[in-house]
Amino acid sequence: MSLIKYLIRRSLYLIPVFLGITLLVFSIERLAGDPVQIATFGNTHITEDQRQRIRQYYGLDKPVYLQYLHWLSELLVLNLGDSFGGGSVSNLVGQGILATLELQLLGLFLSLVIAIPIGIYSAKRRYSVLDVTLSSSALVGTSIPISFMGIAFILIFGYYLNLFPSGGAQSTIQSQYLYGNVILDQLWHLTLPTLVYTFAILAPVVLLVRSSMLEVLRQDYILAARASGLGDRAILYKHALRNALIPIVTYVGLYFGGLLAGAPVTETVFNWPGVGALFVVKTNVLDFPVIQGVVVLITLMTLVANLVTDLTYAYIDPRIRID
Amino acid sequence: MASLSSRPRKRRVSGVSQWELAWRRLKMNKAALAGLVIVGVIGVMALLDQLIALYPPNCNVGTTPNCPNPGPKPDVWAIGIPPSWSFPFGTNLAGQDVYSQIVYGARAAFLVGIGATAIALAIATLIGLVAGYFGGWVDNVLMRLTEVVLVLPFFLILLVFLRILFTLSPGASGGLLVIILVIGAFSWPGPARIIRGEVLRVREFEYVAASRQIGASGFRILFRHLFPNTLHIIIVLSTLQIAGSILTEAAVSFLGFGDPNSITWGRQLADASEAVKQAWWAGLAPGIFITLLVMGFNLLGNGLRDALDPRLRE
Amino acid sequence: MAETLLRVEGLRTYFYTWAGVVKAVDGVSLHVNKGETLGIVGESGSGKTVTALSIMRIVPAPGKIIEGKIEFQRKNLLAESDEEMRKLRGREIGYIFQDPTSTLDPVYTVGEQLSEVLVRHQNLDKKSAMDRAVELLRIVEIPDPEIRINQYPHQLSGGTKQRIAIARAICCSPSLLLADEPTTALDVTIQAQILETLKGLKDRFNMSMVLITHDMGIVAETCDRVVILYAGQVYETGTTEQVFENPKHPYTEALLTSVPHLALKRERLSVIQGNIPNLIEPPSGCRFHPRCKYAQQICIDKVPELEPMEEGHLAACHFARELKLKSPVTS
Numbered sequence: 001m002s003l004i005k006y007l008i009r010r011s012l013y014l015i016p017v018f019l020g021i022t023l024l025v026f027s028i029e030r031l032a033g034d035p036v037q038i039a040t041f042g043n044t045h046i047t048e049d050q051r052q053r054i055r056q057y058y059g060l061d062k063p064v065y066l067q068y069l070h071w072l073s074e075l076l077v078l079n080l081g082d083s084f085g086g087g088s089v090s091n092l093v094g095q096g097i098l099a100t101l102e103l104q105l106l107g108l109f110l111s112l113v114i115a116i117p118i119g120i121y122s123a124k125r126r127y128s129v130l131d132v133t134l135s136s137s138a139l140v141g142t143s144i145p146i147s148f149m150g151i152a153f154i155l156i157f158g159y160y161l162n163l164f165p166s167g168g169a170q171s172t173i174q175s176q177y178l179y180g181n182v183i184l185d186q187l188w189h190l191t192l193p194t195l196v197y198t199f200a201i202l203a204p205v206v207l208l209v210r211s212s213m214l215e216v217l218r219q220d221y222i223l224a225a226r227a228s229g230l231g232d233r234a235i236l237y238k239h240a241l242r243n244a245l246i247p248i249v250t251y252v253g254l255y256f257g258g259l260l261a262g263a264p265v266t267e268t269v270f271n272w273p274g275v276g277a278l279f280v281v282k283t284n285v286l287d288f289p290v291i292q293g294v295v296v297l298i299t300l301m302t303l304v305a306n307l308v309t310d311l312t313y314a315y316i317d318p319r320i321r322i323d
Numbered sequence: 324m325a326s327l328s329s330r331p332r333k334r335r336v337s338g339v340s341q342w343e344l345a346w347r348r349l350k351m352n353k354a355a356l357a358g359l360v361i362v363g364v365i366g367v368m369a370l371l372d373q374l375i376a377l378y379p380p381n382c383n384v385g386t387t388p389n390c391p392n393p394g395p396k397p398d399v400w401a402i403g404i405p406p407s408w409s410f411p412f413g414t415n416l417a418g419q420d421v422y423s424q425i426v427y428g429a430r431a432a433f434l435v436g437i438g439a440t441a442i443a444l445a446i447a448t449l450i451g452l453v454a455g456y457f458g459g460w461v462d463n464v465l466m467r468l469t470e471v472v473l474v475l476p477f478f479l480i481l482l483v484f485l486r487i488l489f490t491l492s493p494g495a496s497g498g499l500l501v502i503i504l505v506i507g508a509f510s511w512p513g514p515a516r517i518i519r520g521e522v523l524r525v526r527e528f529e530y531v532a533a534s535r536q537i538g539a540s541g542f543r544i545l546f547r548h549l550f551p552n553t554l555h556i557i558i559v560l561s562t563l564q565i566a567g568s569i570l571t572e573a574a575v576s577f578l579g580f581g582d583p584n585s586i587t588w589g590r591q592l593a594d595a596s597e598a599v600k601q602a603w604w605a606g607l608a609p610g611i612f613i614t615l616l617v618m619g620f621n622l623l624g625n626g627l628r629d630a631l632d633p634r635l636r637e
Numbered sequence: 638m639a640e641t642l643l644r645v646e647g648l649r650t651y652f653y654t655w656a657g658v659v660k661a662v663d664g665v666s667l668h669v670n671k672g673e674t675l676g677i678v679g680e681s682g683s684g685k686t687v688t689a690l691s692i693m694r695i696v697p698a699p700g701k702i703i704e705g706k707i708e709f710q711r712k713n714l715l716a717e718s719d720e721e722m723r724k725l726r727g728r729e730i731g732y733i734f735q736d737p738t739s740t741l742d743p744v745y746t747v748g749e750q751l752s753e754v755l756v757r758h759q760n761l762d763k764k765s766a767m768d769r770a771v772e773l774l775r776i777v778e779i780p781d782p783e784i785r786i787n788q789y790p791h792q793l794s795g796g797t798k799q800r801i802a803i804a805r806a807i808c809c810s811p812s813l814l815l816a817d818e819p820t821t822a823l824d825v826t827i828q829a830q831i832l833e834t835l836k837g838l839k840d841r842f843n844m845s846m847v848l849i850t851h852d853m854g855i856v857a858e859t860c861d862r863v864v865i866l867y868a869g870q871v872y873e874t875g876t877t878e879q880v881f882e883n884p885k886h887p888y889t890e891a892l893l894t895s896v897p898h899l900a901l902k903r904e905r906l907s908v909i910q911g912n913i914p915n916l917i918e919p920p921s922g923c924r925f926h927p928r929c930k931y932a933q934q935i936c937i938d939k940v941p942e943l944e945p946m947e948e949g950h951l952a953a954c955h956f957a958r959e960l961k962l963k964s965p966v967t968s
Contacts, residue, residue, distance in 0.1 A: 016467075017467070017470060017471055017474065020467075020471045021471055021474060021475060024471065024475065025475075025480075028480060028483070028484075029483070038487055038490060038491065041490050041491060042490070042493075126698075136354075139618060139621060139622070140614065140618060142617075142621065143566065143570075143613075143614045143615075143617040143618035143621055144610070144613075144614045144617075145570055145573040145574065145577070145589075145592065145610065145613050145614070145617075146574070147573065147574060147577040147592060147593075147596065148573075148592060148606070148609075148610035148613065148614070151592075151596045151599055151606060151610075152610070154599075155599055155600070155603060159600060218697065219739065220734060220736065220739035220740045221739060221740050221741055221742040221743070223690075223695060223697060223734070223740070224732070224734055224740035224741070224802070224805075225742070226693075226695045226726070227693055227695055227726055227727065227732035227734075227806075228726065228727035228732075228754045228757075228805055228806075229723050229724065229725065229726035229727030229728055229754070229757060229758060230723075230727075230753065230754070230757060231723060231757070234753070234757075238753075239742050239745075242744050243742070243743070243744055254473075254513075257473075257474060257476070260476065261476035261477065261478040261479055262478060262574070264478070264479070264482070264574075264578055265574045265577060265578065268577075268578055269596075279479060279482070280482070280578050283479075283482050283483055283486050283580075284486060284579075286483075286486055286487065286490060291479075291483055294479065295476060295479050295480065295483075298476045298479065299474055299475065299476060302474050302476070303474060306474070316744065317743070317744060318743070318744060318746075318789040318791070319743060319789070319791045
């Protein structure tokens with residue numbers, strides 16, 4: 001009951017934040033000047049008259065606040081307008097977002113499943129050989145640029161060992177499908193980017209779980225649980241882990257937003273047809289409608305991720321739920 | 324009964340400052356020292372760049388045989404040579420000595436890392452101090468603003484800014500500066516929240532309450548009492564932010580949005596990645612150096628956190 | 638003579654920190670008879686808590702029991718298996734911590750935390766464990782136990798939380814209760830009530846109790862015998878009467894004269910000068926000598942032995958027989 005109330009309160013609270021962000025995104029784009037002027041800058045084949053017609057077509061000749069309101073109202077019905085390069089932005093972004101989420105969620109899921117037990121083990125056997133090895137590898141992992149890791153993986157597993165395709169989401173010709181099966185082929189393409197993603201997310205989560213568990217394990221209620229004769233498993237998994245999860249959930253929620261924003265790099269490395277790669281291509285030609293669409297979409301998804309975080313947080317920690 | 328004239332125990336506790344104690348703790352932390360050494364060595368590399376590089380910046384060792392730097396005699400055809408005595412890290416497909424380019428890139432890495440961090444932490448400190456100290460509606464407004472900026476995908480916005488800049492003025496020299504400014508302008512929310520939290524904690528200390536009661540002005544309390552007491556957190560956050568900024572620059576450059584006029588490791592990695600099958604070593608060196616420097620700052624930051632925050636110490 | 642329930646001999650528990658080895662407990666011997674309350678008194682850092690944690694064998698890392706003997710119900714606890722110890726903790730020996738706010742897990746309800754101990758030790762199913770938990774809350778005199786049982790620690794007052802911690806410690810009616818400064822973190826008004834509850838429970842369940850405190854006033858009201866700890870060592874022990882009426886160690890004297898409601902009006906309330914010593918490199922000889930107003934050269938050179946003064950009354954001071962120490966109780 002109180003959880004639902006909490007959900008509603010948090011969701012209502014997100015509305016002004018979202019509006020603020022749309023306003024900010026919109027004005028950042030306009031700050032630089034007239035989008036048509038910028039996008040066609042240096043193009044000698046275009047006349048001022050043609051520019052004016054483009055402005056009229058995209059509604060860019062109207063006052064800025066009207067442009068914003070129009071864009072916002074269209075956004076509510078999921079219409080993101082037309083791309084400068086032709087085609088509906090909603091379609092372009094809609095196609096990409098599934099590919100992006102596929103990779104992101106899979107990577108996030110796998111890394112959590114792997115990182116949490118490793119972090120717990122490391123905290124439990126602090127300073128053991130395995131702990132030192134694992135946590136220093138994790139530290140190296142957090143310091144590697146994801147592009148470098150991606151290229152290295154492609155070079156080793158794709159090029160030299162020839163185990164996986166080095167890019168794309170699917171073979172272009174049907175005859176190249178892995179075992180002639182389209183699903184297997186897609187999984188085959190998914191492996192390498194997922195691996196890199198998983199490793200990239202894994203490392204900081206391992207360190208976080210470890211430090212969070214260490215922090216919790218020295219709390220008095222753990223000592224008190226031991227003094228009550230509870231077994232190691234009950235103490236570790238029932239008491240310590242649940243408390244340690246509180247900062248982990250917060251971090252992973254925030255981190256997910258960062259990951260989405262980092263999608264351009266991974267998707268470019270692996271030539272993955274997601275919104276990140278789309279964004280890079282369209283930003284290069286300053287296709288403002290697409291740029292705005294992607295930024296707003298990623299922001300929205302970040303907000304949703306934050307909401308899920310808050311809910312998980314409230315579920316775990318009664319101090320948030322009941323006040 | 325005669326009492327003892329000379330007490331045998333030395334009592335030298337109050338003479339040691341907090342910072343000295345922290346330094347002692349840091350010295351005992353091997354990982355932190357390793358971080359300090361990595362950062363130090365690369366820092367010296369950045370300072371001495373002309374002196375220790377073998378070739379001038381962007382010098383094509385194959386087609387510019389009379390490079391003014393006295394280096395080993397290059398082969399005439401020097402494109403994509405694997406690592407050798409003449410070219411410790413090999414040459415890239417543009418015929419440049421990778422080692423020399425790495426040396427020049429060190430300066431950009433420090434510039435981006437320290438520049439962006441200085442901006443981010445200055446904003447974060449100001450907002451954190453003001454929000455935490457004044458509380459009430461000031462805190463409310465500032466924290467809502469913080470949340471909005473925190474949700475913004477700043478990396479995407481950075482890319483847009485850079486593309487607009489380079490479209491309007493191709494060959495603009497301020498590319499690196501824009502990267503620094505934008506990273507700085509968007510990286511403060513996380514640190515600001517942490518600093519605010521610390522201010523809330525310190526604010527309750529008795530001496531702060533006391534100075535408030537004797538009528539010290541708000542800003543005096545802010546900068547005389549609260550700022551010094553949050554300094555340790557600011558230092559830790561700075562080292563971690565430097566690491567993050569360097570990684571961001573690498574990502575920006577990798578996507579081809581970097582400053583074409585600066586030699587950065589990120590751009591070297593990006594250039595090399597296009598021909599990784601012909602000359603993998605051209606990408607290996609910048610990749611390793613980015614990792615090393617970022618790791619150095621991370622190690623240092625973690626070590627400083629343990630050394631400066633006695634609450635986390637055992 | 639009374640039957641001995643717990644006997645600790647020559648206990649040493651050291652902490653291996655990177656600043657050095659902290660000798661938190663350095664050769665402590667004590668015993669608890671059946672049905673009695675033993676007070677362990679000392680300043681913070683004197684090794685009271687570590688002694689109690691050592692008895693339970695739950696000294697947190699980097700602490701380690703180095704040597705000694707802990708005999709409980711004729712069993713040598715230091716030789717028991719981990720599994721045997723787990724069965725003992727919470728069932729035969731209950732432990733109450735100082736700060737109830739930090740010793741209850743914030744994310745579980747009162748009922749969950751009580752019943753898990755009951756389920757573990759008494760093979761109850763969840764339902765009957767919950768019923769028993771409600772009953773326990775009633776025993777420790779918490780009003781509205783049916784409501785409290787489903788609440789989380791942060792919804793409760795400090796006194797109520799400490800009563801819940803007590804309920805958890807006595808839920809399996811242990812024969813020994815270790816109470817580590819059970820009232821220090823609480824309001825003065827609640828302290829007395831909690832102490833009363835503890836005394837009542839001790840009689841009701843026929844327990845022995847070790848009461849750790851720094852407050853000689855509480856010792857006077859509650860304990861049958863007392864052990865004075867200083868810098869990880871026993872400096873004086875005896876019945877409460879012996880120690881209070883005829884203290885034999887200057888440190889005991891200092892402790893007694895620093896208690897407000899024990900000191901008589903004409904006596905100046907004294908403060909013990911100096912700090913508890915560094916336990917990595919403790920002072921030579923008698924560890925109290927840097928703070929002792931009677932200290933002589935021999936106190937720096939020679940470690941005093943714990944010697945009997947009268948039946949059951951021991952003190953570790955070179956001048957225990959010569960000094961005429963003041964006691965606010967007799968003077």
